[in-house]
Structures are given as structure tokens and as C-alpha cells.
Amino acid sequence: xxxxxxxxxxxxxxxxxxxxxxxxxxxxxxxxxxxxxxxxxxxxxxxxxxxxxxxxxxxxxxxxxxxxxxxxxxxxxxxxxxxxxxxxxxxxxxxxxxxxxxxxxxxxxxxxxxxxxxxxxxxxxxxxxxxxxxxxxxxxxxxxxxxxxxxxxxxxxxxxxxxxxxxxxxxxxxxxxxxxxxxxxxxxxxxxxxxxxxxxxxxxxxxxxxxxxxxxxxxxxxxxxxxxxxxxxxxxxxxxxxxxxxxxxxxxxxxxxxxxxxxxxxxxxxxxxxxxxxxxxxxxxxxxxxxxxxxxxxxxxxxxxxxxxxxxxxxxxxxxxxxxxxxxxxxxxxxxxxxxxxxxxxxxxxxxxxxx
Amino acid sequence: xxxxxxxxxxxxxxxxxxxxxxxxxxxxxxxxxxxxxxxxxxxxxxxxxxxxxxxxxxxxxxxxxxxxxxxxxxxxxxxxxxxxxxxxxxxxxxxxxxxxxxxxxxxxxxxxxxxxxxxxxxxxxxxxxxxxxxxxxxxxxxxxxxxxxxxxxxxxxxxxxxxxxxxxxxxxxxxxxxxxxxxxxxxxxxxxxxxxxxxxxxxxxxxxxxxxxxxxxxxxxxxxxxxxxxxxxxxxxxxxxxxxxxxxxxxxxxxxxxxxxxxxxxxxxxxxxxxxxxxxxxxxxxxxxxxxxxxxxxxxxxxxxxxxxxxxxxxxxxxxxx
Numbered sequence: 007x008x009x010x011x012x013x014x015x016x017x018x019x020x021x022x023x024x025x026x027x028x029x030x031x032x033x034x035x036x037x038x039x040x041x042x043x044x045x046x047x048x049x050x051x052x053x054x055x056x057x058x059x060x061x062x063x064x065x066x067x068x069x070x071x072x073x074x075x076x077x078x079x080x081x082x083x084x085x086x087x088x089x090x091x092x093x094x095x096x097x098x099x100x101x102x103x104x105x106x107x108x109x110x111x112x113x114x115x116x117x118x119x120x121x122x123x124x125x126x127x128x129x130x131x132x133x134x135x136x137x138x139x140x141x142x143x144x145x146x147x148x149x150x151x152x153x154x155x156x157x158x159x160x161x162x163x164x165x166x167x168x169x170x171x172x173x174x175x176x177x178x179x180x181x182x183x184x185x186x187x188x189x190x191x192x193x194x195x196x197x198x199x200x201x202x203x204x205x206x207x208x209x210x211x212x213x214x215x216x217x218x219x220x221x222x223x224x225x226x227x228x229x230x231x232x233x234x235x236x237x238x239x240x241x242x243x244x245x246x247x248x249x250x251x252x253x254x255x256x257x258x259x260x261x262x263x264x265x266x267x268x269x270x271x272x273x274x275x276x277x278x279x280x281x282x283x284x285x286x287x288x289x290x291x292x293x294x295x296x297x298x299x300x301x302x303x304x305x306x307x308x309x310x311x312x313x314x315x316x317x318x319x320x321x322x323x324x325x326x327x328x329x330x331x332x333x334x335x336x337x338x339x340x341x342x343x344x345x346x347x348x349x350x351x352x353x354x355x356x357x358x359x360x361x362x
Numbered sequence: 363x364x365x366x367x368x369x370x371x372x373x374x375x376x377x378x379x380x381x382x383x384x385x386x387x388x389x390x391x392x393x394x395x396x397x398x399x400x401x402x403x404x405x406x407x408x409x410x411x412x413x414x415x416x417x418x419x420x421x422x423x424x425x426x427x428x429x430x431x432x433x434x435x436x437x438x439x440x441x442x443x444x445x446x447x448x449x450x451x452x453x454x455x456x457x458x459x460x461x462x463x464x465x466x467x468x469x470x471x472x473x474x475x476x477x478x479x480x481x482x483x484x485x486x487x488x489x490x491x492x493x494x495x496x497x498x499x500x501x502x503x504x505x506x507x508x509x510x511x512x513x514x515x516x517x518x519x520x521x522x523x524x525x526x527x528x529x530x531x532x533x534x535x536x537x538x539x540x541x542x543x544x545x546x547x548x549x550x551x552x553x554x555x556x557x558x559x560x561x562x563x564x565x566x567x568x569x570x571x572x573x574x575x576x577x578x579x580x581x582x583x584x585x586x587x588x589x590x591x592x593x594x595x596x597x598x599x600x601x602x603x604x605x606x607x608x609x610x611x612x613x614x615x616x617x618x619x620x621x622x623x624x625x626x627x628x629x630x631x632x633x634x635x636x637x638x639x640x641x642x643x644x645x646x647x648x649x650x651x652x653x654x655x656x657x658x659x660x661x662x663x664x665x666x667x668x669x670x671x672x673x674x675x676x677x678x679x680x681x682x683x684x
Binding site: 025070090095099118209217263288289290 | 387388389390391392393394395396397398399400401402405409412413414416417435436437438439440441442443444445447448480481482485488489516518521522525550551552553556559560563592593594597598600601602604633665666667668669672
């Protein structure tokens with residue numbers, strides 16, 4: 007059996023840092039997530055030092071995505087604060103590249119400059135990995151903006167203003183941002199927990215919204231949100247069936263739903279869920295390892311969703327996160343609830359989140 | 363169409379006389395872009411004009427056309443879709459501009475077929491249906507969903523849209539027949555099984571009544587007997603008892619034990635019998651449970667060996683504490 011080649015994968019990530027081919031255009035509105043996959047990927051492979059020369063540039067680039075409150079009237083655009091995926095509205099790069107926590111551009115901020123919580127989450131992760139201390143993050147504005155994302159009727163969260171995509175994904179990213187900024191005042195935890203439990207399907211795992219099919223992605227989001235809130239206890243009555251569902255998703259690699267084919271990305275979504283429940287020992291890890299290894303592209307170095315298809319940075323990153331749960335020697339340890347290496351997270355977060 | 367052919371046909375906005383009054387705004391990515399995406403000059407050109415429009419806040423037919431041009435390249439762009447909704451809202455009140463919302467549905471149908479897993483296209487669709495068409499959209503929406511599910515019967519977005527449609531307009535008739543049709547095409551389609559459960563929940567509360575359970579058990583067993591290793595009907599069967607005890611259904615246990623002796627090597631029948639035994643929680647039933655765990659871990663279900671060993675250990679502890 008061949009083995010997973012971390013050197014080739016690191017080169018794939020490094021090349022991606024300099025250019026991503028045209029098919030990644032669909033990821034443009036979530037561009038910070040693409041940077042996160044690459045930077046966090048190098049970090050997991052213990053190669054974050056190759057970024058040393060570019061570190062400050064990447065940090066500045068991430069900060070250029072921050073939507074700051076208006077200097078004249080901070081409340082004017084408070085709902086839109088946070089990080090955007092890309093500079094769609096034509097903001098001047100230099101004006102973002104400063105230590106200011108408010109925007110003093112008279113024409114800014116335009117009403118169409120929209121943040122998304124997934125981008126804010128990824129920005130905070132990238133900055134953390136690169137050792138930035140969030141000095142230029144306007145935490146107060148982000149938390150105030152986050153307050154507008156949760157819906158009072160059922161506790162669900164949306165990702166952006168005016169988009170209307172209320173589901174477990176955005177409840178998770180809102181939880182992660184609250185945790186990382188150490189301020190939960192934007193989220194009504196009790197109604198969030200109610201929403202999470204309402205997404206539990208008859209199969210014993212979570213759907214994206216209430217009554218949808220049980221799925222690995224939202225199941226991760228549910229368990230990770232509860233982990234970050236320190237409220238995993240609410241799962242106790244459902245844990246037995248949840249563990250059964252999770253364990254049964256292993257085919258060779260994991261699949262994301264009953265009767266679907268395995269896909270390398272679920273080595274993270276399902277693997278992380280089991281790890282947070284302290285039950286990764288239920289997994290046949292050699293099969294996971296072999297499945298991921300077989301999906302690594304010989305020439306390109308990246309990992310694909312399944313063997314025989316083209317690799318991409320998302321599947322590459324989620325795959326090696328998956329390998330970390332089985333203590334793969336080439337991959338750093340991670341905190342599954344954040345998707346961040348323990349090294350980058352630091353002692354404080356590890357003490358709170360690590361159940362090992 | 364190859365990108366070369368496309369370039370031949372594409373007239374940059376800067377060369378279109380009807381756009382000569384607009385000054386494009388280029389993107390400023392600073393001196394060191396990170397993970398830059400190598401998109402085409404055409405896309406850059408369109409986005410430069412989009413930026414100019416956001417600044418002028420123009421809301422017109424030509425802007426709708428520009429926005430359409432952009433989402434065709436980049437359908438996940440939530441900012442562009444949001445502005446499109448703002449334009450639609452604005453021209454709705456402007457009698458000098460005529461735009462037929464049927465054209466918007468046409469665009470959504472085409473884009474929905476070519477990119478059926480894009481959140482923003484579905485999201486925009488929901489907005490248009492809800493705001494402009496209402497219950498009258500029901501038939502057309504169901505037709506469109508049938509087309510999409512015909513291509514990929516497990517498309518999560520399509521099922522989500524169908525659930526939203528049913529909940530919003532409360533037109534449930536024919537829904538179980540629709541599920542049955544899909545299950546006949548592919549009995550392993552777990553999304554269709556989930557949808558059947560969703561339909562049950564529309565007019566039944568959990569825990570389900572005995573009558574309903576009897577009917578659904580028969581339905582699931584029909585598929586199980588057709589293909590015992592299909593996990594979906596087993597999962598469905600187990601889910602029917604949510605909120606109540608399996609022990610009230612001893613007839614089912616009897617049937618399952620018969621199936622167990624027929625389906626040698628079927629892990630699903632063994633794991634549901636295990637659930638019955640565990641609930642019973644007697645010395646005999648727990649001892650039988652241990653045997654089942656052993657059978658599963660050693661012979662029938664080796665990939666989940668560790669799970670069944672874990673089950674074995676927890677049941678053994680229960681047994682000792684009896």
C-alpha cells in the first residue's frame with residue numbers, strides 16, 4: 007500500500023497560495039475560506055514556517071476584508087460589520103490596511119457591502135494561525151452585527167444580512183465567532199440549543215434545518231456548536247443513537263448520509279463529531295487512512311473527494327484534519343470544534359475544548 | 363463553449379455604447395494578493411461595472427442584464443443576488459420599466475438545471491416564488507423539482523426547497539405517491555425515505571399512533587423483504603418508534619426474528635433486534651444482546667467491529683449491574 011505523502015500535499019498548498027485556477031471562481035464570495043484551507047493545511051502539516059516571509063502580507067490581506075463601522079455614525083452600518091469574502095464593492099485596499107477600527111471614508115460604508123459569518127470565522131482562524139492577536143479586529147462591532155443574524159422565532163442563524171439562509175451551518179459559525187472573541191452576548195444560547203435539537207432527524211443525527219435528512223455536515227455543526235457553548239450535556243438522551251448513526255457512516259472512508267458513497271471530506275465532519283463525543287475509538291482508522299491515501303493525486307499532490315477524481319484544497323484540508331483524529335504521525339493535533347491546530351489555538355482554548 | 367469561443371463573442375462593457383456613461387471601478391487587491399483566483403478578463407470587466415453600479419445605485423433593466431451576466435459566471439455571489447433583489451423591488455414600483463417576473467423564473471430554471479447545488483440560486487428562487495408568485499407557483503415548482511430530482515434524486519437543496527414549498531403553501535396532496543414513485547426507481551434513496559417521514563409529520567405528532575405505525579411497518583418491511591441489505595428502510599423502521607417503547611410491538615419482534623434466521627449476514631436485522639433486547643433489559647435479553655454483538659463484530663459487520671465491541675462492553679456492564 008502506498009502512504010499519504012505530506013511533502014507533495016504541502017507543495018500543492020503552497021502553489022495554491024500563489025494562484026488558484028478558474029474553477030475556484032465559485033468560491034470567490036467565500037474567498038477567506040479558501041485562504042483558510044491553504045494556511046491551516048500548511049499548519050497541520052507543521053509547515054507554517056514556509057509562510058514566514060509572507061506572513062504580514064497575508065495578515066494585511068485578511069484585514070482588508072474587514073467591514074468596519076462608520077466613523078461618523080458607527081450604528082449606521084453596524085448590521086454589516088464583520089468580514090466579507092471579497093472586495094466586491096471596490097473598496098480601496100490601502101484604506102483597509104491601517105490600524106483603524108472605524109471607517110473614515112466619507113463615501114463608506116455602502117449599504118451593499120455585506121459580511122458573512124463563515125468569512126468572519128475563517129478570518130479569525132487565519133489570523134490566529136499566523137500569530138496575530140486580533141488587535142485590529144473590531145470585536146464589539148462584530149458581536150453587535152452578529153446579534154442581527156439570530157432569528158427570535160426559532161433560534162436559527164443566517165450567514166449574511168438580507169440573504170435569509172437560516173440553518174445549522176450559520177449557527178455553528180456564529181458560535182465559533184462568539185467563542186473566539188470570548189463574547190456570547192450576541193447569541194441566545196437557550197433558543198439556539200432548542201433549534202439544534204429540533205434538527206435531530208428520526209435517524210438520530212442532524213439535518214440542515216428541522217425535519218431534513220440526517221447529514222454529516224449539519225451533524226458536525228450541531229455537535230461543534232454545543233461543544234463551544236459547553237452544553238454537550240443536552241445530547242445525553244440522544245447519544246446512543248447518534249453514536250450508532252456516526253459509526254455506521256463508515257463504509258471504507260465515511261459517507262455523509264445513509265446509502266451514499268464515501269467522500270474524503272466526511273473524514274472530518276464525521277470524524278470530528280465522534281472526537282467531540284470522545285468516541286473516535288469506534289472508528290476503523292486504517293480504512294480511513296487508506297481511503298484518503300488512495301484519493302491523493304500522484305502528480306498534483308492534493309487530495310480529491312474520492313479516488314480517481316481531481317483534488318481541491320477543501321477536500322485536501324478536511325482529509326488531513328480527518329487524519330489528525332487517528333493521530334497520524336504527519337499531521338498536527340487539532341481542536342475539532344474550531345478546525346484549528348492545538349498549537350495555533352494555544353493553551354487557553356485547548357484547556358476549554360480538549361476532552362482528551 | 364470553450365473560453366476562446368466565448369471571448370470571440372464577448373463584447374466588453376467598455377466597448378458597449380449603451381454603457382459609455384458609466385466609469386468602471388477596478389478591484390484593488392493590494393500589492394500581494396493571496397490565493398488569487400485566475401478568472402477571466404471578461405469576468406473582471408463585468409465586476410468593474412458592477413462596482414460602478416453599486417456606487418451609483420442605478421436600478422434599471424440594463425443593470426438586471428449586467429447582474430444576470432455576472433451570476434451566470436459566479437452564481438454563488440450573494441452580494442450580486444442581493445442587489446438584484448433590490449433592483450426587482452425598485453422597478454416593481456416604477457411604471458416606466460416593464461419586467462416580466464416570468465423571465466426571472468426562466469433564468470432560475472435554466473441556472474437551477476445547470477448548477478443544481480448552488481445555495482444562492484435556490485435562495486433567490488424561494489424569494490421570487492414567495493414574493494411574486496405565491497401559491498400559484500405550486501404546480502410549476504413541483505414540476506421543476508421533479509426534473510432536478512430526476513437528475514439527482516438525493517439533491518439536498520431540491521428536497522429542502524420541496525419541504526419549504528409544502529410547508530408554505532400547504533398543498534400536500536399527491537406527496538406520498540410522489541415518494542413512492544421515487545422509491546420504485548431507487549429503493550436505496552434515503553432522501554425519499556426521509557421525505558416520507560416528513561409527510562407523516564405534517565399531520566401526525568410524535569409518538570406515532572399504533573395504526574400509523576402498523577401501516578408504516580408494513581410499508582418498510584415490504585422494501586426490506588425486497589432487499590434486506592438496504593439500510594434506508596431499516597433506519598426508517600427504527601425511526602417510527604421515536605418517543606415510545608419498542609416493547610409494545612412484540613409482533614414485530616417475532617417477524618424480525620424470523621427474518622433474522624433467513625437473512626444470514628444482514629447486520630441491520632440484528633441491530634434492530636438488539637434494540638428490542640436492550641430495552642427489555644432482562645438477564646436473558648442482555649445475554650442474547652451480547653451474542654448479537656459478538657456475531658456482528660466477529661462475523662457479519664467487521665468494518666464496524668470496534669463499535670460492536672464497544673456495545674458489547676456497555677451491555678456487559680448493564681448485565682453485571684442487574
